[in-house]
Amino acid sequence: MGWLDWLRPRKKPAASEAELFDEAFQRKLEYLAVASRRLFAGRMRAERRTRIAGSGIEFADHRPYTPGDDLRALDWSVYGRTERLLVKRFEEEEDLTIAIVLDVSASMGFGGRARFDHARRLAAAMAYLSLSNLDRVTMVAVSTKVVRRLPPARGRGQIFKVFEFLRGLEPSGETALSEAGRTLGAELKRRGVAIVVSDLYDPAGFERGINALRYQKFEPMVIHVTDARDADPGARGDVLLVDTETGDGREVTLTPALVARFRDAHSHWRHEVEGFCKARRVAYAQADVEGALEEQVLNLFRRSGLVE
Amino acid sequence: MEWLGLAPSQLAWVGALAGAAVVGLYLLRQRRRRVLVPFAPLWARVLEERPSAKLFERLRRLLSLLLQLVLLGLLVVALGDPRPAGASRRGRTTVLLLDASASMSATDLPGGRAAAAREAARRIVRAMGPDDRMLVAQMDAEVTALTPLTDDSTALETAVTAYRPRDTGLDLSRALRFARDVLRGNAHGEVIVVGDGAYPPVAEDVTTAGSALRFVGVGRRGRNLGLTAFSARRYPLDRSRCEAMVELQSWSDRAESVVLTVSVDGAPIERARLRVEPGERVQRVIERLSGGGERLEARIALEDGTRDDLSVDDVAYATLPERRRARVLSVGNGNRYLEAALLLDEYLEVVDATAAQAPAALSQGRFDVVISDGAAVQVPPGVGWISLRPPPTDLPALWSPVSSAPRRAGPSSSIASTGGTR
Numbered sequence: 001m002g003w004l005d006w007l008r009p010r011k012k013p014a015a016s017e018a019e020l021f022d023e024a025f026q027r028k029l030e031y032l033a034v035a036s037r038r039l040f041a042g043r044m045r046a047e048r049r050t051r052i053a054g055s056g057i058e059f060a061d062h063r064p065y066t067p068g069d070d071l072r073a074l075d076w077s078v079y080g081r082t083e084r085l086l087v088k089r090f091e092e093e094e095d096l097t098i099a100i101v102l103d104v105s106a107s108m109g110f111g112g113r114a115r116f117d118h119a120r121r122l123a124a125a126m127a128y129l130s131l132s133n134l135d136r137v138t139m140v141a142v143s144t145k146v147v148r149r150l151p152p153a154r155g156r157g158q159i160f161k162v163f164e165f166l167r168g169l170e171p172s173g174e175t176a177l178s179e180a181g182r183t184l185g186a187e188l189k190r191r192g193v194a195i196v197v198s199d200l201y202d203p204a205g206f207e208r209g210i211n212a213l214r215y216q217k218f219e220p221m222v223i224h225v226t227d228a229r230d231a232d233p234g235a236r237g238d239v240l241l242v243d244t245e246t247g248d249g250r251e252v253t254l255t256p257a258l259v260a261r262f263r264d265a266h267s268h269w270r271h272e273v274e275g276f277c278k279a280r281r282v283a284y285a286q287a288d289v290e291g292a293l294e295e296q297v298l299n300l301f302r303r304s305g306l307v308e
Numbered sequence: 309m310e311w312l313g314l315a316p317s318q319l320a321w322v323g324a325l326a327g328a329a330v331v332g333l334y335l336l337r338q339r340r341r342r343v344l345v346p347f348a349p350l351w352a353r354v355l356e357e358r359p360s361a362k363l364f365e366r367l368r369r370l371l372s373l374l375l376q377l378v379l380l381g382l383l384v385v386a387l388g389d390p391r392p393a394g395a396s397r398r399g400r401t402t403v404l405l406l407d408a409s410a411s412m413s414a415t416d417l418p419g420g421r422a423a424a425a426r427e428a429a430r431r432i433v434r435a436m437g438p439d440d441r442m443l444v445a446q447m448d449a450e451v452t453a454l455t456p457l458t459d460d461s462t463a464l465e466t467a468v469t470a471y472r473p474r475d476t477g478l479d480l481s482r483a484l485r486f487a488r489d490v491l492r493g494n495a496h497g498e499v500i501v502v503g504d505g506a507y508p509p510v511a512e513d514v515t516t517a518g519s520a521l522r523f524v525g526v527g528r529r530g531r532n533l534g535l536t537a538f539s540a541r542r543y544p545l546d547r548s549r550c551e552a553m554v555e556l557q558s559w560s561d562r563a564e565s566v567v568l569t570v571s572v573d574g575a576p577i578e579r580a581r582l583r584v585e586p587g588e589r590v591q592r593v594i595e596r597l598s599g600g601g602e603r604l605e606a607r608i609a610l611e612d613g614t615r616d617d618l619s620v621d622d623v624a625y626a627t628l629p630e631r632r633r634a635r636v637l638s639v640g641n642g643n644r645y646l647e648a649a650l651l652l653d654e655y656l657e658v659v660d661a662t663a664a665q666a667p668a669a670l671s672q673g674r675f676d677v678v679i680s681d682g683a684a685v686q687v688p689p690g691v692g693w694i695s696l697r698p699p700p701t702d703l704p705a706l707w708s709p710v711s712s713a714p715r716r717a718g719p720s721s722s723i724a725s726t727g728g729t730r
Contacts, residue, residue, distance in 0.1 A: 110346040201347035233343045240340040243348035250348060251340060252355065253368070262354045269350060 062086040097152060097192030098130040098137050099218065101180050102169070103225075105143040106245045107201040109171030111229055115199065118289040119225045120166045123197045125297045126223075127162045131155060138188065139165050142180035143173030149187070174245040175202040177209020185216030194218040199225050200273055203246065207276060214280065221283040224273060228288065231266040232259055312437065313389030323384040330380055334373045392435065399439040401457065401494040403487040404429060404464075406471045407503025408446040409478035414504070414618040416530035422473050424526040425502045429468040432500060432524070433461050443490055444468060447483035449476040457490070475620050478503075481511040484521075491519045500524060531560045533584060534621030538606045540597065542629050547655050550597040550628050554606045558584040565611040570594055572628070573602050581611065600631040633657045635674065639666045640681030646696070650679075 062075060065085035073087045102123045108116045123139070130137045131154070139150035139162060150165040177198060184194060194213045200206040200222070213220040233241070233254065240249045252258070270286070277284035287296045314322065345351060406429060412421045429444070436442060436459070444467040445453045454467035484499070491497030497519030504527040537555035542548075558564055563585050570578035578594045604626040610616060636658045638650060650658045661669045663683035670678070670688060677692040678685055687693040 107346040110344065199346065203349055227346075230346050233345055235341065235343045238340050239343040241345050241348060241351055242342050244344050244346050246348065248348055249342070250351065250355070252351065254343075258354070262351060265354045266350060 059088060059090055061089050063089060096130075096133075096135040097188065097190045098126075098135050099140055099184055099188065099192060099194045100126055100130075100137065101140045101142055101177070101184070101194055101196045101198070101213075102166075103143070103175060103177070103196070103198030103200075104141045104147055104169050104171050104173075105175040105201070106172050107175060107199055108225070110244045111227060113171075114289050115225055115227050116169075116171050118287070118293070119197050119199075119223075120169070121293050122223055122225070122287055122296070123195075124159075124162055124166055125293065126195050126197070128156070128159050129297075131158055131162075136190075136192075137162070140180060140184060141165075141169050142177065142183075143171075144176045145179050146183040147173075152188075175199075176204060177202050177206065178204060178212040181209060181212025181216050181218070184213070184218065191217040192219070193221060195221045195223060197223045197225060199227075199230075201245070206273055210277070210280070210282060214282075222273075222277055222285070224270070224284065224286045226270065226286050226288050228290065231263045309390050309392065311388040312391055314387050316388065319384050319388045322387060323381065326380050326384065327377060330376050331373070334369075334376070391437070400437065400441070400496045400498055401491060402432075402436075402440065402442040402498045402500060403490050404432060404442055404444045404468075405451075405483050405487060405499065405501045405503075406444065406446045406454075406468070407478060407501070407507075408448040408452075408471065408473045409503070409506070410448075410473065410475045410620045411478075411504050411506045411618060412473035412527075413475075413620050414527060414530060414532065416528055416617040417526070421504055421527040422471070426468050426471060428502050428524050428526055429471070430465055432502075433464045433468060436461055436464075444471075445483070445486065446471050447478060447480070447486075448474045449479050451479075451483045451486040453486075478507055480507045481514045484510065484514045488515065488519070494519070498522065502526065530617035531562075531564075532616045532618045532621070533558045533560060533564055533566055533608060533610070534618065535606055535608060535624040536589070536621075537591075538604070538624035538626045540604055540626045540628050542631070547631060548598070550599075552594045552597060552604055552606075552626060552628075553591060554594070554624070555589060555591045556582070556584065556608055557589045558586060560584075560616070561586050566608045567611055568592065569607045569609075571605045571607075572597070572599070574605075597628060599628050602628045604628060634676040635659070637661060637666065637669055637675045637678045638681070639663055639678065639683045639685050640696075641683070643681045643696075646679070646681055 062078065063086065065074060065087050069087050073089075075086050075088045078084065078086050100123050102119060104116075108119060127137050127139065134154060136152040136154045137150075137158070138152040140146055141148040148165070148169065150161060153161060175198070177196065177200075180196075181194075196209070196213070198206075198209075200209075202209055210220050210222065233239075236254045236256070236259075238251070238253050241252050242249045274284055274286070276282075285296075311319070406425055412425060414421050417424045433442065433444075439459075441457045441459050442455075442464055443453060443457045444455045444464055445451055454470060455463055458464065480501075483501075487499040491499070499519055499521045501522070502524045505523070505525050533556060535554060536557045537553065540550050540552040542550050552570065554568065554570065556566070556568065563583060565581065565583050568578070568580045568582055569576055577597070580592065582590055582592070584590055605623065606626070607623045609622065616622070633655045634657065636650060636656050638646065638658055638660050639662065640646065640660075641662065647658075647660065650656055659669060659673070659675070663680075663685065666678075666680075666683070666685045669675075670685075670691075675691055677694065678687050679694045680696065680698070682697040682699060684699055685693075
């Protein structure tokens with residue numbers, strides 16, 4: 001029995017939840033924390049420090065005394081040496097807002113539900129890690145618009161709300177990640193980390209979606225959900241290629257040479273995405289649907305800087 | 309080439325309409341197989357980079373259209389059910405007559421004429437249409453049906469395989485009458501004769517009653533000499549001795565030298581070297597032979613040691629007539645002149661009887677001849693009969709369908725007559 005069951009003994013996890021996190025996986029996730037290169041202001045103290053002095057215990061620096069300052073903050077030892085009234089400043093530990101943006105467009109449901117399920121597990125894993133570190137987590141499902149949103153929550157006990165949220169999603173519609181950036185910017189007063197879990201098949205360009213988050217003062221992180229089957233449709237001969245999201249068709253004669261060219265183009269596009277993120281210091285990781293979830297969370301994310 | 313299915317004009321219409329449909333569908337572009345892809349813009353990138361491939365795809369589609377039209381053309385032709393000329397009459401009834409005379413044993417062809425006839429017959433059987441029926445018969449001195457009228461080609465081919473030539477001549481008239489009887493009432497009858505063409509003249513009354521008659525020849529003119537007649541008889545005035553006559557004929561296209569050997573019970577009594585011109589018929593008489601009941605054998609052989617194409621007619625047999633007196637029943641009322649004439653012949657054994665005694669005499673003993681003088685006698689079949697001064701009132705009752713010619717005493721001679729090669 002996992003400790004989540006121990007937290008909620010009256011409600012046993014459903015089968016889908018058990019698939020998302022088995023007992024061993026849950027134990028490993030406890031020791032991971034979501035990385036953040038920025039420090040954000042927070043209303044509650046957590047395990048991250050701000051540069052603004054506060055009531056923490058870690059000394060930061062001094063500033064001159066002004067009337068009205070708390071006399072308890074005066075550094076008497078400095079006054080004794082220099083006869084100057086200085087107030088000690090401490091780094092205050094605050095919580096971090098993490099928005100997990102899950103792409104629920106139709107392309108995420110391509111080739112069965114493996115891609116979508118894998119993305120949901122990844123999102124759940126990230127949510128769990130964040131909640132374990134006392135971060136504030138909000139979930140956003142987005143296709144052409146924000147389809148559904150889970151309000152910010154804090155504490156590991158909220159993970160079950162996350163599961164419920166993820167279970168209620170179905171892939172449909174087109175991809176428009178930029179719309180997610182705009183909506184988050186408007187609805188979230190506090191900025192933080194935005195973890196995008198998506199296949200990045202955005203007709204408007206994946207760059208626009210990531211840039212939209214950056215322009216809204218979020219720190220985007222990209223988990224690129226990939227599937228090797230995307231690079232080869234499997235069919236040969238005269239076919240009508242139909243886009244899963246838009247339904248647009250294009251008559252093509254699929255030859256082995258053409259498929260090989262497409263495979264190269266697909267690989268090139270993935271490198272293009274990775275290069276774009278690196279150039280903008282956006283944490284990026286590819287998560288293949290065939291890969292082991294634990295491996296990706298524990299090792300791949302660590303290497304890519306998503307987790308410490 | 310004949311069309312058993314649709315007529316050529318109909319085929320043209322069907323072909324034109326179907327071709328138009330295929331071209332129309334091609335122009336409309338048939339719905340292609342739909343293949344879902346997660347992100348079509350990526351495909352667009354690749355496809356825009358290769359415009360030269362469009363020309364190849366167009367050519368490939370054109371070839372595809374041409375292939376479809378070719379297949380359509382073949383289907384249309386199949387609707388016409390084309391068949392070789394002569395094999396297309398609907399619902400034919402065919403009598404296939406296989407020549408089984410001795411001349412079909414000739415070896416002028418590889419495997420012999422019989423094998424060639426079998427192969428020709430198989431080809432005819434395999435050309436049968438689905439509505440055709442056939443009867444296979446072999447003809448020699450008699451006609452033997454090997455199958456009933458059937459459309460079972462397997463049974464027909466089996467019968468053709470079972471066909472074997474015999475050492476007899478050929479009665480073509482009988483065979484054609486048989487075929488006519490089989491085909492009576494069939495509108496599409498046909499008689500096919502497979503043989504070497506060495507046939508005797510056909511009787512004038514023989515027709516095929518409107519059915520087509522076709523001849524399929526096998527064999528070729530070869531090198532053959534054959535014995536066409538061989539018999540022995542006693543001299544009329546000297547019953548103690550016999551003479552034998554042998555006749556041979558050449559069907560070879562060049563002069564041949566042959567050796568004729570005549571033996572009595574295996575002992576040669578005559579050996580002669582003969583030169584026979586092409587088509588010549590040669591007779592030779594061996595005189596003054598003694599004995600009775602012995603077997604005579606005549607055999608010819610080419611002088612150069614080779615064999616002709618047909619060996620079955622190179623030997624013939626005969627039997628020397630038995631030496632015994634003919635039994636004569638003389639029925640009358642004591643005609644002394646007749647009695648005297650009969651008594652003077654030492655080779656006659658005469659029994660006298662009245663008309664009333666004649667039935668009892670005929671039932672008690674076998675007679676070769678019955679001579680009635682002014683008396684009515686019921687003569688059993690097979691007994692010769694000479695009637696002198698028949699009673700007028702009894703004439704109608706006296707005539708019977710038996711021959712009035714006296715039967716020659718002694719066993720009949722066997723004569724080999726085999727027709728010969730073409």
